[in-house]
Amino acid sequence: MGFDQYHEPPEELTAxxxxxxxxxxxxxxxxxxxxxxxxxxxxxxxxxxxxxxRDAQGEEFKHFSMDLxxxxxxxxxxREIAQGILFQPGDIVEHGEEAEAETFEGNGADGEGxxxxxxxxxxxxxxxxx
Amino acid sequence: xxxxxxxxxxxxxxxxxxxxDEARQRLAPALAARRLVDFSGPHGWEYxxxxxxxxxxxxxxxxxxxxxxxxxxxPLVEVRADFELALAELRDADRGADDADxxxxxxxxxxxxxxxxxxxxxxxHGALTGIGEASPHDPIPLGPKPDxxxxxxxxxxxxxxxxxxxxxxxxxxGGEHYQQxxxxxxxxxxxxxxxxxxxxxxPIVWAPGVAGAVVISLRGGDFRIESGQDLSIGYAxxxxxxxxxxxxESFSFHVATPEAAVAxxx
Numbered sequence: 001m002g003f004d005q006y007h008e009p010p011e012e013l014t015a016x017x018x019x020x021x022x023x024x025x026x027x028x029x030x031x032x033x034x035x036x037x038x039x040x041x042x043x044x045x046x047x048x049x050x051x052x053x054r055d056a057q058g059e060e061f062k063h064f065s066m067d068l069x070x071x072x073x074x075x076x077x078x079r080e081i082a083q084g085i086l087f088q089p090g091d092i093v094e095h096g097e098e099a100e101a102e103t104f105e106g107n108g109a110d111g112e113g114x115x116x117x118x119x120x121x122x123x124x125x126x127x128x129x130x
Numbered sequence: 131x132x133x134x135x136x137x138x139x140x141x142x143x144x145x146x147x148x149x150x151d152e153a154r155q156r157l158a159p160a161l162a163a164r165r166l167v168d169f170s171g172p173h174g175w176e177y178x179x180x181x182x183x184x185x186x187x188x189x190x191x192x193x194x195x196x197x198x199x200x201x202x203x204x205p206l207v208e209v210r211a212d213f214e215l216a217l218a219e220l221r222d223a224d225r226g227a228d229d230a231d232x233x234x235x236x237x238x239x240x241x242x243x244x245x246x247x248x249x250x251x252x253x254x255h256g257a258l259t260g261i262g263e264a265s266p267h268d269p270i271p272l273g274p275k276p277d278x279x280x281x282x283x284x285x286x287x288x289x290x291x292x293x294x295x296x297x298x299x300x301x302x303x304g305g306e307h308y309q310q311x312x313x314x315x316x317x318x319x320x321x322x323x324x325x326x327x328x329x330x331x332x333p334i335v336w337a338p339g340v341a342g343a344v345v346i347s348l349r350g351g352d353f354r355i356e357s358g359q360d361l362s363i364g365y366a367x368x369x370x371x372x373x374x375x376x377x378x379e380s381f382s383f384h385v386a387t388p389e390a391a392v393a394x395x396x
Contacts, residue, residue: 073170076172076360118132118134118136118362118363118364119172119359119360119361119362120150120153120154120157120360120361120362120363121154121360122154122157122158122161122164122360122361123164123169123171123172123357123360124164124168124169125158125161125164125165125169126164126165126166126169128158128165
């Protein structure tokens with residue numbers, strides 16, 4: 001796939017943004033693999049082969065989750081929205097709307113800034129240009 | 131509305147955006163520690179302590195037949211820099227003025243960045259242990275002239291390697307030293323900055339507030355800032371002429387591997 005994960009010229013991106021893009025690409029690949037294994041398992045009649053593929057799919061669950069956690073640690077707004085949706089019982093769409101509203105509440109009229117809790121969103125500067 | 135009380139300030143949405151953008155621009159270049167150490171969070175304003183995974187004995191137990199231990203934690207500190215802006219300047223900015231006087235904000239941003247750098251690299255008495263304080267290595271003199279710096283920097287790298295601390299390494303240079311290094315070309319015209327980067331295999335960071343310099347491993351897992359509320363602008367009060375705001379953050383700093391850094395003294 002070469003350098004397809006970059007949507008903008010890589011030389012214009014910071015190291016932190018390039019890392020973020022790599023993990024986004026990895027997250028996508030893990031999700032695809034999970035879907036592929038789901039289909040293969042659905043049509044496979046050999047129980048031993050199914051067992052092997054279930055084990056392989058479990059690895060992809062782990063990889064996807066690690067990628068996701070990494071990205072959420074780097075993107076505070078994403079993390080805050082995810083906290084309102086993930087592992088919550090009830091209506092997913094409702095939680096999504098609420099989490100989005102709470103995260104960006106006042107981004108305009110209330111002057112709470114563009115990041116959760118009104119912070120400047122600076123976070124880690126590892127790999128950032130001066 | 132959260133504890134920053136921003137919506138109580140007589141500041142328009144565009145005004146807040148201007149202030150936040152200005153603060154980010156001033157803070158990012160000066161926050162040296164965040165370029166070199168691990169950063170966790172932000173965990174929120176309510177977050178008060180870092181788990182150390184350690185316990186301390188208790189002198190007594192509630193009753194016979196049981197034993198007790200107290201968990202040890204590292205409390206977060208709060209740092210705040212107040213500043214005041216003229217409302218007339220903010221109104222002019224709303225009209226489209228692109229030269230609003232934000233000097234007080236700029237000064238506050240610089241000061242809070244300096245405070246974070248000093249706390250991380252030198253420590254904060256009674257609150258946090260800094261990298262230089264924690265390091266078991268004897269400080270290495272930088273030498274009188276920038277031309278001399280490659281020798282102590284290389285010595286610090288060699289000392290870290292000798293202690294099994296792998297690279298790459300970063301160099302936090304106090305403001306004055308950074309300027310001298312950036313201006314200096316060695317014999318033959320080779321820029322000193324590039325020579326030092328080759329020795330370190332890592333970045334050289336402008337670190338206002340740092341006395342001397344610090345060579346630090348960037349392998350990760352050795353030093354960590356844990357952020358509660360990341361740097362934010364909050365509202366304090368206003369009258370007809372001015373609005374009083376503040377920059378604030380809460381954080382802890384934990385040294386897991388004291389030997390992973392070497393201080394270089396001026």
